[in-house]
Amino acid sequence: MQREMESASLAEVTDWSTCVYGKQEFAGAGKTNTGLLSILIGYSFLLPQDAVFNLILLLCVFSAFMFHVFLMLAAAEEFKVSFSVFGPTELRLALIIINGLLARFGVWPLKGALPYVAVCGTVAFALLAYRA
Numbered sequence: 415m416q417r418e419m420e421s422a423s424l425a426e427v428t429d430w431s432t433c434v435y436g437k438q439e440f441a442g443a444g445k446t447n448t449g450l451l452s453i454l455i456g457y458s459f460l461l462p463q464d465a466v467f468n469l470i471l472l473l474c475v476f477s478a479f480m481f482h483v484f485l486m487l488a489a490a491e492e493f494k495v496s497f498s499v500f501g502p503t504e505l506r507l508a509l510i511i512i513n514g515l516l517a518r519f520g521v522w523p524l525k526g527a528l529p530y531v532a533v534c535g536t537v538a539f540a541l542l543a544y545r546a
Contacts, residue, residue: 457524
């Protein structure tokens with residue numbers, strides 16, 4: 415694969431990525447998103463040790479959404495980033511609100527809410543998988 419990429423011209427690689435990802439003008443087109451992992455690692459330094467399991471559970475649940483997008487792209491050639499009305503922009507707004515609440519109230523409300531967020535994410539993913 416490496417030799418094929420070295421011998422391929424830049425135009426061929428661009429045509430391939432356009433076929434797979436579509437024509438996208440933003441900087442992160444076709445790159446793996448590691449933002450969720452870095453955010454959860456940052457939260458793991460704030461939360462007590464007994465809440466780390468809930469963070470790992472949350473990472474697994476929300477990674478399932480990313481895997482779903484990848485599998486839908488591979489199987490049906492359908493690239494959907496948003497689910498219902500919740501997309502990347504809403505996730506960013508939610509993270510801004512969560513960080514503001516962390517600054518105001520501390521980490522204990524976040525520790526209590528993690529299991530509920532994981533359960534709601536699991537239910538949302540089950541509904542998404544059922545509709546697909």
